Amino acid sequence: MSLGKKSPFSPQAKRVFKGVIFDVWQWKQKMFDGSMETFERIKRPDTVQVIAVVKDKILLEKQKQPAKKGTFLSLPGGRCDKKENPLKAAQREMLEETGYASKDWTLWKKFQLTSTIGWTFFVFIARGCVYKQAPRLDAGEKITTTLIDFEKFLALSDNPSFHGKELAGFLMQARFNPRLKKKLAQSLFHTK
Amino acid sequence: MSLGKKSPFSPQAKRVFKGVIFDVWQWKQKMFDGSMETFERIKRPDTVQVIAVVKDKILLEKQKQPAKKGTFLSLPGGRCDKKENPLKAAQREMLEETGYASKDWTLWKKFQLTSTIGWTFFVFIARGCVYKQAPRLDAGEKITTTLIDFEKFLALSDNPSFHGKELAGFLMQARFNPRLKKKLAQSLFHTK
Numbered sequence: 001m002s003l004g005k006k007s008p009f010s011p012q013a014k015r016v017f018k019g020v021i022f023d024v025w026q027w028k029q030k031m032f033d034g035s036m037e038t039f040e041r042i043k044r045p046d047t048v049q050v051i052a053v054v055k056d057k058i059l060l061e062k063q064k065q066p067a068k069k070g071t072f073l074s075l076p077g078g079r080c081d082k083k084e085n086p087l088k089a090a091q092r093e094m095l096e097e098t099g100y101a102s103k104d105w106t107l108w109k110k111f112q113l114t115s116t117i118g119w120t121f122f123v124f125i126a127r128g129c130v131y132k133q134a135p136r137l138d139a140g141e142k143i144t145t146t147l148i149d150f151e152k153f154l155a156l157s158d159n160p161s162f163h164g165k166e167l168a169g170f171l172m173q174a175r176f177n178p179r180l181k182k183k184l185a186q187s188l189f190h191t192k
Numbered sequence: 193m194s195l196g197k198k199s200p201f202s203p204q205a206k207r208v209f210k211g212v213i214f215d216v217w218q219w220k221q222k223m224f225d226g227s228m229e230t231f232e233r234i235k236r237p238d239t240v241q242v243i244a245v246v247k248d249k250i251l252l253e254k255q256k257q258p259a260k261k262g263t264f265l266s267l268p269g270g271r272c273d274k275k276e277n278p279l280k281a282a283q284r285e286m287l288e289e290t291g292y293a294s295k296d297w298t299l300w301k302k303f304q305l306t307s308t309i310g311w312t313f314f315v316f317i318a319r320g321c322v323y324k325q326a327p328r329l330d331a332g333e334k335i336t337t338t339l340i341d342f343e344k345f346l347a348l349s350d351n352p353s354f355h356g357k358e359l360a361g362f363l364m365q366a367r368f369n370p371r372l373k374k375k376l377a378q379s380l381f382h383t384k
Contacts, residue, residue, distance in 0.1 A: 169361025176368030
């Protein structure tokens with residue numbers, strides 16, 4: 001069963017399931033002994049996240065979502081729409097969720113969580129954010145925002161309420177490695 | 193379309209696709225404004241990884257796999273078989289891939305990469321590993337092993353050839369946080 005579309009994996013891969021978020025792809029792969037096995041991978045929309053700088057603080061979201069218990073902390077961000085450029089998606093999500101906008105964007109990190117799932121994370125730094133308009137939340141979002149300082153931001157790296165564990169390793173590096181900490185502070189605040 | 197089986201997500205969730213590795217589950221979720229949306233999650237077999245201690249060294253694998261270019265580094269480990277206990281899976285994978293066995297096992301970390309995919313990682317420490325038998329590799333595995341010291345082990349945390357980026361954040365913590373580094377060294381080598 002092939003549902004067409006160009007494969008993000010092996011050229012032979014076929015999409016065998018198309019979901020709301022997740023698509024499943026399969027192909028026959030030759031093993032080292034010549035035997036064949038079915039390999040399977042997942043593809044899903046990419047994720048954008050924003051480290052939004054407001055003067056000397058960073059914008060943090062407190063969020064509730066259907067099907068998740070309690071309140072969690074997160075950065076502004078979300079899924080890229082179909083064929084949406086990651087930077088555009090980051091700008092759209094930040095404006096929708098927080099009402100803030102910026103004219104000074106940099107890609108900080110681009111990474112995949114794991115090799116078996118086609119899913120890229122783009123983490124942007126948005127400097128000089130200003131409040132533009134009231135947030136426009138989806139029916140599946142309840143979001144308020146708060147401003148935290150750099151030390152509190154780095155401390156999110158092992159805060160169980162922080163819903164950004166994909167990022168936590170990078171924050172942890174910056175928290176404990178003085179060279180990386182200084183470099184990130186410079187990227188965020190243009191300090192020397 | 194429901195394919196039965198108990199849901200690992202919402203009690204209303206139904207399995208709508210059953211793959212070789214990945215299953216897809218969906219349910220109708222009430223939004224904050226009362227509207228309904230289809231939520232979707234992935235379930236896959238859990239993963240085990242082993243920090244295998246051989247005297248004062250750690251066992252590292254050099255591996256080739258079909259559909260992956262080049263050689264990569266990894267810890268012993270793999271997927272849990274259906275209903276297989278994670279500790280049993282870890283013991284089985286280490287013996288199959290490396291020929292080493294241990295009688296001294298501890299669970300070091302248990303974590304999920306992300307909330308939208310039902311996939312748990314179990315990372316075990318196996319102390320006092322001894323070589324028991326020749327490895328028994330699958331048709332999809334080419335593995336050799338080498339022994340590295342603790343500092344080289346921690347340095348895997350930002351080695352692009354290391355295929356264990358799920359773990360890299362924890363190794364990074366131990367590498368840069370002296371308290372965590374000492375604690376991990378004690379767990380591995382029983383040093384005071």
